[in-house]
């Protein structure tokens with residue numbers, strides 16, 4: 237006995253009938269809804285969430301063979317903010 241339908245009803249939207257793969261439809265839906273196309277978390281700036289923004293940056297750095305870092309880059313600032321917020325949260329829950 238099933239408590240919920242085993243197959244979800246198909247999503248009916250502007251991407252349903254396009255001649256593209258399911259993967260691409262998922263990416264376009266995520267883009268439309270302002271979410272990261274890789275993990276579905278809310279995006280911060282550009283296309284990705286913070287985690288995948290940093291991942292993408294490191295990938296491109298590796299590809300280009302970068303030796304130096306631009307420390308004032310927005311992704312570093314967002315990363316520092318996220319780390320500080322996580323630290324605050326951790327300290328609060330410890331007490």
Ligand SMILES: [Zn+2]
Pocket residue numbers: 272273274275276277284285286287288
């Ligand atoms: Zn992501």
